[in-house]
Amino acid sequence: MPEMKLGLFIRPTGHHIASWRHPNAHDDANENFDRFVHMARTAERGLFDMLFSADTNTAWTTEDSALNRQHYSAWLEPYTLLSALAPLTSHIGLVCTRSTSFDEPYTVARMFATLDLISGGRAGVNIVTTGNPRAALNYSQEEHLAKHDRYEIAEEFVDVLKGLWDSWDADAFVRDRETSTFFEWDRMHVLNHKGKHFQVEGPLNVPRSPQGQPVIVQAGASEDGRELAARSADVIFGASQNMEMAQEFYADVKARLARYGRQPGDLKVLPGLSVTVAPTREEAQAKFDELQELIHPDHGLAFLSRRLGHDVTAMDPDLPMPDLPAVDDVGTRSGQMLDLAKREKWTLRQLYQHFAAARGHMLLIGTPSMVVDAMQEWFENAACDGFNIVPSMFPDEFESFVDLIVPELQRRGLYRKSYEGETLRDRLGLKAPASRYDSAGVVAAE
Numbered sequence: 001m002p003e004m005k006l007g008l009f010i011r012p013t014g015h016h017i018a019s020w021r022h023p024n025a026h027d028d029a030n031e032n033f034d035r036f037v038h039m040a041r042t043a044e045r046g047l048f049d050m051l052f053s054a055d056t057n058t059a060w061t062t063e064d065s066a067l068n069r070q071h072y073s074a075w076l077e078p079y080t081l082l083s084a085l086a087p088l089t090s091h092i093g094l095v096c097t098r099s100t101s102f103d104e105p106y107t108v109a110r111m112f113a114t115l116d117l118i119s120g121g122r123a124g125v126n127i128v129t130t131g132n133p134r135a136a137l138n139y140s141q142e143e144h145l146a147k148h149d150r151y152e153i154a155e156e157f158v159d160v161l162k163g164l165w166d167s168w169d170a171d172a173f174v175r176d177r178e179t180s181t182f183f184e185w186d187r188m189h190v191l192n193h194k195g196k197h198f199q200v201e202g203p204l205n206v207p208r209s210p211q212g213q214p215v216i217v218q219a220g221a222s223e224d225g226r227e228l229a230a231r232s233a234d235v236i237f238g239a240s241q242n243m244e245m246a247q248e249f250y251a252d253v254k255a256r257l258a259r260y261g262r263q264p265g266d267l268k269v270l271p272g273l274s275v276t277v278a279p280t281r282e283e284a285q286a287k288f289d290e291l292q293e294l295i296h297p298d299h300g301l302a303f304l305s306r307r308l309g310h311d312v313t314a315m316d317p318d319l320p321m322p323d324l325p326a327v328d329d330v331g332t333r334s335g336q337m338l339d340l341a342k343r344e345k346w347t348l349r350q351l352y353q354h355f356a357a358a359r360g361h362m363l364l365i366g367t368p369s370m371v372v373d374a375m376q377e378w379f380e381n382a383a384c385d386g387f388n389i390v391p392s393m394f395p396d397e398f399e400s401f402v403d404l405i406v407p408e409l410q411r412r413g414l415y416r417k418s419y420e421g422e423t424l425r426d427r428l429g430l431k432a433p434a435s436r437y438d439s440a441g442v443v444a445a446e
């Protein structure tokens with residue numbers, strides 16, 4: 001039986017927008033490296049496949065009016081953070097976000113080949129086009145490009161990235177002291193990419209890394225995002241609030257793979273999941289309610305405004321959600337949230353409360369067996385290959401997950417009992433692609 005894959009989506013005090021106000025949240029969570037070391041070690045204790053960090057290129061991560069009520073406008077830069085965690089961990093994958101709109105593929109290729117070498121084959125990069133338009137203002141641009149154009153750039157970006165990672169054969173560096181030959185010419189490959197958006201000569205100035213191709217993750221759910229994942233990604237993160245949505249997403253992205261000569265197993269689908277677990281249903285609900293009560297209404301409305309693409313900050317939170325059109329440019333979730341509010345006839349407060357805990361990811365509250373029943377149902381009914389866990393609060397909720405959910409998953413044979421394989425690709429059950437210059441073709445890792 002295949003086993004579930006698990007990622008941990010890190011975020012200083014947690015994914016619930018009011019997590020930092022909880023009495024057990026650490027005041028120094030945004031700047032104290034030791035807090036992240038503890039998170040990483042807890043995830044390894046839980047045999048997680050990977051740590052994942054999102055990233056933004058701006059501190060303006062919510063509506064201006066409530067910026068000072070949220071906790072993640074300023075924290076550690078994720079790539080530096082994961083590099084520092086590499087020697088302090090031994091099995092877990094290290095995946096973080098880079099922006100195809102603001103980074104150069106040559107730089108990103110160097111960074112992740114290096115992280116792969118440092119970590120012994122555990123690196124991965126989450127490719128995003130960056131939804132937040134304010135980021136452009138930090139990169140000498142007056143406005144952010146339109147979404148479709150950003151995805152066009154992303155496609156070419158990933159091609160260059162992958163091409164650069166094949167710059168050197170694994171045996172290129174012969175270091176023959178006798179003949180004074182450090183590397184063999186025919187084992188070095190010059191990319192010479194000349195495209196619409198990038199001109200990159202190559203080769204990369206980092207040797208081939210243990211995975212050859214570090215893992216590529218994609219996190220957009222729109223038509224363009226799904227297509228990019230089908231073409232180029234190894235893992236896709238999603239945000240589905242119920243099993244039907246997740247099944248539609250799973251079937252859709254898996255079906256797209258054939259167009260690119262890929263198999264369904266070549267792309268792992270990991271929707272986000274927030275779990276509040278306790279020995280009894282009542283205790284779990286009480287923990288969840290405690291966090292919900294900590295949301296300041298101004299923050300809730302600002303959070304909604306940013307997600308919907310409509311300014312609702314001046315509205316009364318206890319009035320029904322007005323009928324507004326979806327705004328595609330802020331992402332797929334705008335439409336999903338508006339549909340849900342309409343269907344459930346929710347007020348603005350009910351809508352922000354629903355999304356505050358997990359920001360549009362699935363939410364499970366209950367005992368270990370209740371939570372694992374739902375996870376198993378998704379996993380066994382073609383809704384996912386595992387989950388990207390978005391704890392509402394660190395450290396408490398994540399420790400509860402590792403202590404209560406992981407053993408239950410193991411008891412049911414749904415999850416590993418020890419780490420297998422060497423690299424992140426091995427653990428995710430992904431093939432290790434041979435170099436494009438190697439006539440041997442694709443080598444299976446399993």
Ligand SMILES: Cc1cc2nc3c(=O)[nH]c(=O)nc-3n(C[C@H](O)[C@H](O)[C@H](O)COP(=O)(O)O)c2cc1C
Nearest residue numbers: 054055097128130131219220221222225237331332
């Ligand atoms: C799990 C997850 C992680 C994400 N991480 C980031 C991130 O780090 N930076 C970012 O700019 N967008 C991030 N996004 C947003 C998407 O990459 C994407 O930009 C957004 O959803 C809009 O694109 P879409 O309409 O294709 O979904 C993330 C989305 C999900 C579901």
